[in-house]
Each structure stands twice: as structure tokens, then as C-alpha cells.
Amino acid sequence: MVFPNISSQEEPLNLGFLIKPLNPLELSPQKEDGSAFPSVKLNRKSRRRSFSFSSLAFQLSASKCNHFSSSSLSNRRNKKRKMEEASVDKMAEQEDITVLRSTYQFLDTKRRVALDKLLDIKGSIRVFCRIRPFNSVENWRNSFPVSVETDKIKIKSLGSKKEFIVDRAFDQNSTQEDVYKEVEPVIKSAFDGHNVCVLTYGQTGTGKTYTMEGVQGNPGIVLRAMKELFREISQEKCENYTLTMSMLEVYMGCLKDLLAPKQHPLRMDPATKSNISIMSRNNGTVEIEGLTDTEIMNFKHASRLYNKGRRARATSWTNVNETSSRSHCLTRIIIREGEKGKVISKIWLVDLGGSERLLKTGAIGQTLDEGKSINLSLSALGDVIAALKQRKHHVPYRNSKLTQILSDSLGEGSRVVMVVHTSPSEDDLLETICTLTFAKRVRSIESNREFSEETKKIRQKRIAELGHIIEEAEKELQILKMQIEKAESPITEKKQAQFADGSPRSPLVLEQVEFTESSQNTEQILKTLGPKMKPRFMEPTVSSKQRQSAAGESIKNLKIAKYGNKRNMNFSGSQSLSVTGPFTSNLKSRSVDQGPRRVSLSSNIPAVRNSLPRHRRRISAC
Numbered sequence: 001m002v003f004p005n006i007s008s009q010e011e012p013l014n015l016g017f018l019i020k021p022l023n024p025l026e027l028s029p030q031k032e033d034g035s036a037f038p039s040v041k042l043n044r045k046s047r048r049r050s051f052s053f054s055s056l057a058f059q060l061s062a063s064k065c066n067h068f069s070s071s072s073l074s075n076r077r078n079k080k081r082k083m084e085e086a087s088v089d090k091m092a093e094q095e096d097i098t099v100l101r102s103t104y105q106f107l108d109t110k111r112r113v114a115l116d117k118l119l120d121i122k123g124s125i126r127v128f129c130r131i132r133p134f135n136s137v138e139n140w141r142n143s144f145p146v147s148v149e150t151d152k153i154k155i156k157s158l159g160s161k162k163e164f165i166v167d168r169a170f171d172q173n174s175t176q177e178d179v180y181k182e183v184e185p186v187i188k189s190a191f192d193g194h195n196v197c198v199l200t201y202g203q204t205g206t207g208k209t210y211t212m213e214g215v216q217g218n219p220g221i222v223l224r225a226m227k228e229l230f231r232e233i234s235q236e237k238c239e240n241y242t243l244t245m246s247m248l249e250v251y252m253g254c255l256k257d258l259l260a261p262k263q264h265p266l267r268m269d270p271a272t273k274s275n276i277s278i279m280s281r282n283n284g285t286v287e288i289e290g291l292t293d294t295e296i297m298n299f300k301h302a303s304r305l306y307n308k309g310r311r312a313r314a315t316s317w318t319n320v321n322e323t324s325s326r327s328h329c330l331t332r333i334i335i336r337e338g339e340k341g342k343v344i345s346k347i348w349l350v351d352l353g354g355s356e357r358l359l360k361t362g363a364i365g366q367t368l369d370e371g372k373s374i375n376l377s378l379s380a381l382g383d384v385i386a387a388l389k390q391r392k393h394h395v396p397y398r399n400s401k402l403t404q405i406l407s408d409s410l411g412e413g414s415r416v417v418m419v420v421h422t423s424p425s426e427d428d429l430l431e432t433i434c435t436l437t438f439a440k441r442v443r444s445i446e447s448n449r450e451f452s453e454e455t456k457k458i459r460q461k462r463i464a465e466l467g468h469i470i471e472e473a474e475k476e477l478q479i480l481k482m483q484i485e486k487a488e489s490p491i492t493e494k495k496q497a498q499f500a501d502g503s504p505r506s507p508l509v510l511e512q513v514e515f516t517e518s519s520q521n522t523e524q525i526l527k528t529l530g531p532k533m534k535p536r537f538m539e540p541t542v543s544s545k546q547r548q549s550a551a552g553e554s555i556k557n558l559k560i561a562k563y564g565n566k567r568n569m570n571f572s573g574s575q576s577l578s579v580t581g582p583f584t585s586n587l588k589s590r591s592v593d594q595g596p597r598r599v600s601l602s603s604n605i606p607a608v609r610n611s612l613p614r615h616r617r618r619i620s621a622c
């Protein structure tokens with residue numbers, strides 16, 4: 001077939017390949033004698049007016065076809081080019097993100113390995129000592145019996161001197177931040193699968209609760225640790241990690257669930273007044289049956305729960321007329337991964353009972369029993385830690401409830417920090433010496449291998465090096481995280497835009513949407529051409545008809561899946577539909593907590609009746 005060659009004066013347009021199969025209704029573009037029409041010079045501005053064809057019908061047809069074909073084709077070409085460019089850009093972006101992500105992984109592994117080495121050098125059981133400031137009733141003007149160096153506590157009194165080595169000593173001016181900074185690496189190691197146990201130990205009134213719980217506006221280890229855990233989870237993009245929290249009180253060998261909704265007296269074991277039992281598994285793990293384990297969604301939720309637990313502890317004191325120092329308060333955080341909730345690690349944060357009462361007060365009766373109980377459990381704790389450090393075959397976990405509970409968080413692979421607390425006062429010197437002797441016992445086994453000065457220097461150097469590696473890696477990780485977020489933001493935005501209407505779209509539907517959008521221009525053109533002026537090549541082919549009907553079917557199926565089968569709702573006059581309650585107007589605004597909506601539907605046609613219950617359930621579930 002010969003095609004006319006229409007061109008403008010400025011820009012020759014070859015219409016020959018633009019107008020392909022002509023509609024049979026249109027005139028043939030050939031002359032009667034079979035020769036081709038001459039080329040027509042067409043000024044773009046006056047294209048419609050300056051046709052010089054003899055046949056008016058052909059002019060019209062050619063003009064419309066030219067208008068349609070050239071714009072449609074160039075649209076398509078532009079679209080194709082844009083799509084090609086977009087896909088190249090997309091691939092490059094994806095590559096960038098992959099490189100950034102693998103660099104992130106590499107650095108993160110480097111940081112974790114360094115942290116692990118650092119904690120190994122420092123020791124898996126570490127002992128810190130914190131001296132609280134003088135209080136208003138203590139005589140601080142005349143004597144300062146306790147002095148502090150970085151890793152040493154010196155006691156001077158009545159001409160005698162004593163020195164106690166610890167892993168880190170905090171003087172009276174130390175802040176909560178200072179203490180937490182030392183504990184932080186241990187908390188972080190929980191993400192590497194290490195069970196963690198942080199304990200505060202000391203005489204009553206020396207600041208155990210202050211260090212662990214903190215005060216309003218100046219939180220302690222528990223809340224800081226929780227903040228850190230949530231920060232780590234968001235930073236590491238561990239979206240599939242979950243945190244759960246439990247709180248437990250150990251009072252005279254009895255366990256109390258501090259987060260339980262309400263303890264029913266009949267459900268408790270009359271002997272122990274508790275429905276909690278400790279189960280030690282053969283593999284060494286411990287499970288506390290009956291203990292409330294609540295998933296914490298964010299830091300705010302965690303601190304709310306923690307305050308609830310603290311209040312429950314306070315209430316229990318009032319109920320049974322206890323004082324703070326006579327019970328141990330244990331907060332547990334479990335890090336879980338995946339849908340099955342595989343346990344990664346446990347963190348125990350323990351505020352131990354005061355260690356001195358029995359000695360100082362010469363208590364009798366219940367107070368004596370309480371004091372004995374605390375001292376026994378504290379001494380059992382000391383025995384366990386000592387046995388662990390000596391790598392003894394038998395570790396006496398079963399000697400107290402406290403050690404039984406903590407058994408899988410004190411042993412091999414665990415990280416333990418004990419923060420011993422002392423008073424600065426001369427009056428409390430005896431208790432201070434007792435506390436520091438306990439600290440020495442806990443620490444002594446590992447420091448049995450007393451290092452030479454040279455070894456100490458090498459250790460310090462290595463610790464500093466590892467600390468530097470960790471710090472640098474953390475800085476780089478921060479930068480990388482921002483870069484990844486920046487690189488991912490267009491993709492995230494696009495996804496958000498696609499899902500803005502709340503309906504999930506399958507790739508097929510997305511394809512269909514694109515298809516519909518691209519054909520919008522064509523639809524407009526067809527409207528201007530009129531139904532009879534549709535060129536033949538615009539008629540759908542057999543395969544395009546099949547494609548369209550397949551795509552239409554898939555959309556229909558999706559709509560049915562989303563909104564239900566509307567056919568069931570097309571009732572004839574003889575059918576009845578009764579609906580009680582506004583189920584169409586405020587359907588979306590109704591919240592789930594409001595419970596199912598009451599909708600009753602009925603029909604006298606069996607097929608419709610059969611389909612109604614299913615329909616009703618769907619509405620009820622909204």
C-alpha cells in the first residue's frame with residue numbers, strides 16, 4: 001500500500017509510516033490510476049486549512065488520522081522512553097541501596113565483634129561501686145572516711161586503711177548518665193544473644209533504688225536501658241524484634257507478679273501465696289510459669305508499665321506492712337525475634353533488698369525473719385557468682401529463689417554487672433566494709449589472676465582501641481542509616497502513595513492502572529473522532545480483547561474480595577432486605593472496639609438467603 005507523504009514547510013512530516021492500515025470506509029490514498037499522491041507541504045500552524053488533496057473525504061480522514069496517529073505515537077514513544085529511563089534510574093537506586101545496606105551490615109558486625117572482645121577483656125562479671133552523697137542528717141564536715149579513685153575505694157578510719165578494687169568506682173558527684181554509660185555496652189550485648197543481669201546491692205538508703213529506678217526527670221538504669229533497646233531496634237531496622245516485660249517481687253521466698261491484672265486469692269498456692277512457679281529446663285534455661293509477660297510497644301508504654309509495677313510493689317508493702325529493703329524487685333525484658341517469638345536474650349534488672357538490717361537493728365520476730373531471708377538469698381547469690389567465676393562443676397543455684405530465677409542469666413554466655421552501693425558516712429563504716437567485702441568476693445575470682453603492671457597497660461590499651469573502634473563504627477553507622485533512609489525515601493513515598501487508598505494492589509492491577517492511564521488520551525481522541533470515525537487499526541484485536549477481559553476479570557475479583565459480591569445485594573421487588581443500624585453510612589468510622597454491628601438481612605430466594613450469612617459475617621467483622 002502506498003501512503004501519502006504529508007510534510008510541513010518547516011518540519012517535513014512523513015505521514016506514510018504514521019498511517020498504517022487504513023479504514024476501508026476511508027478513501028484509498030492512491031490515485032485512480034494507481035500512482036501515489038504527491039507530497040503535500042503542510043504548514044503546522046494551518047495544517048487543517050492548507051490540504052491540497054482533491055478528495056475532501058481523504059483530506060478529512062488523513063487530517064484526523066494524522067492528528068491522532070502523530071500525537072498518540074509520540075505520546076507512546078515519550079512514555080516508553082520515560083519508562084526506560086525510569087527503570088534504569090530505579091536499578092541504579094536499588095544498587096546504591098544494596099551497597100549501602102551491605103556496608104551497614106559489615107560495619108555493624110565489626111562493631112559487635114569489637115564490643116564482644118571488649119566485654120571479654122573487661123570480664124563477664126563486672127563490679128562497680130557507687131557512693132551516694134551525704135544526706136542532710138549526716139555529719140560530713142569533719143570526716144571523709146571513704147574516698148574514691150577510678151577503680152579503687154579507700155577507707156580510712158581510726159588510723160587503719162583498707163583498699164577495695166572494683167571495675168569502676170563512682171564518687172558522690174557521679175550522675176545517672178555516668179553509671180548508665182558503663183552499663184550500656186552490656187545492655188547492648190543482649191542483641192548478640194547474651195543474657196544480661198544488672199544488680200544493685202548495698203545497705204538500705206545507699207541509693208540502690210535511685211540507681212535502678214531513678215527519680216522524676218532523672219531516670220535510672222531500667223528506663224535508660226529500655227530507651228536504648230527501642231533505639232537499637234529502630235536503628236538496626238530489626239522490625240521483627242519484639243520486647244516483652246515482666247516484673248517480679250521476691251519477698252521472704254515468695255514470688256509476686258507485679259504486672260498481674262489482679263491476683264485472685266483462690267488461684268494462688270496457699271503455701272507460697274503465689275501462682276508463679278520456676279521451671280528449670282534440662283538445657284539450662286529457666287521459665288517462670290504464671291508470670292505476666294507483656295509486649296511493650298514503645299518507650300512510653302514501657303515506662304507506663306514500669307510505673308505500674310512499682311506502684312504494685314509499693315501497694316504490697318502497705319498491705320503487708322513491709323519496707324523497701326525487705327524484698328528484691330526484678331524487672332525482666334525479653335528480646336524476641338520473628339512471628340514465632342524466638343527468644344534472643346533476657347535482661348534482668350534487679351534492685352536487691354538492703355543487706356544490713358539484721359546486723360544493725362538487732363531485729364526480732366518478723367523483721368528478723370525478713371532480714372535472715374534477705375541475707376540468705378544475698379549470700380546464695382554470692383556463692384553462685386563465686387562458683388561461676390571459679391568454673392566449678394556444681395553451681396548452687398537452687399539455694400534460693402533469687403538464684404533459681406536468675407540461673408540462666410548469670411552463667412556462661414551471660415553478662416553480669418553488680419553495682420554495689422555504699423554510704424559515705426562514718427556511722428555506716430561497718431556496713432560499707434561488709435558491702436565492699438561482698439563486692440571483693442564476687443569479683444575476686446576473676447581478678448585472682450592479678451595482672452602485672454605491664455599486662456594491665458596492655459589491657460588498658462586494647463580496651464581503649466576497641467572502644468575507639470566501637471565509637472567510630474557507631475558514628476559511621478549513624479551516617480549510613482541516614483543515607484539509606486534518604487535513598488529509600490522516594491520508594492517509600494511511592495509505596496505510600498500507591499497504598500494511600502488502603503487497598504492492596506497486586507502487580508496485575510497496577511499494570512492495569514497504567515494501562516488505563518495510557519489509554520486515556522486515546523479515549524479522548526476517539527470521543528472527538530466520533531464512534532464511526534474509529535480507524536480500523538484502533539479496533540481491538542483478538543489477543544487485546546483477551547488481555548482486556550483477563551485484566552477486567554482480575555479487577556472484578558479483587559473488588560469482590562474487597563467489597564463482597566454485589567450481585568447478592570441486587571434484590572428484586574419480591575425480595576426483602578431489612579437492615580437495622582446504620583451499616584452503610586458510618587461503616588468506616590466505626591472502631592473495632594465497638595464490637596460487631598447488628599445487621600439482619602433476609603430474602604425469600606434460597607440462593608440469596610444462602611449468601612446472606614457470609615455477607616453478614618463480613619459486615620460484623622468490620
Ligand SMILES: Nc1ncnc2c1ncn2[C@@H]1O[C@H](COP(=O)(O)OP(=O)(O)OP(=O)(O)O)[C@@H](O)[C@H]1O
Nearest residue numbers: 132133203204205206207208209210324325353354
Ligand atoms: N547518687 C545519689 N544522688 C542523689 N540522691 C541520692 C543518690 N543516691 C541516693 N540518693 C537519695 O538517697 C535516698 C535513699 O536512696 P534509695 O531509696 O535509692 O536507697 P535504697 O538503697 O534503695 O534503699 P532501700 O533499700 O530502702 O530501697 C533517696 O532519697 C535518694 O534520692
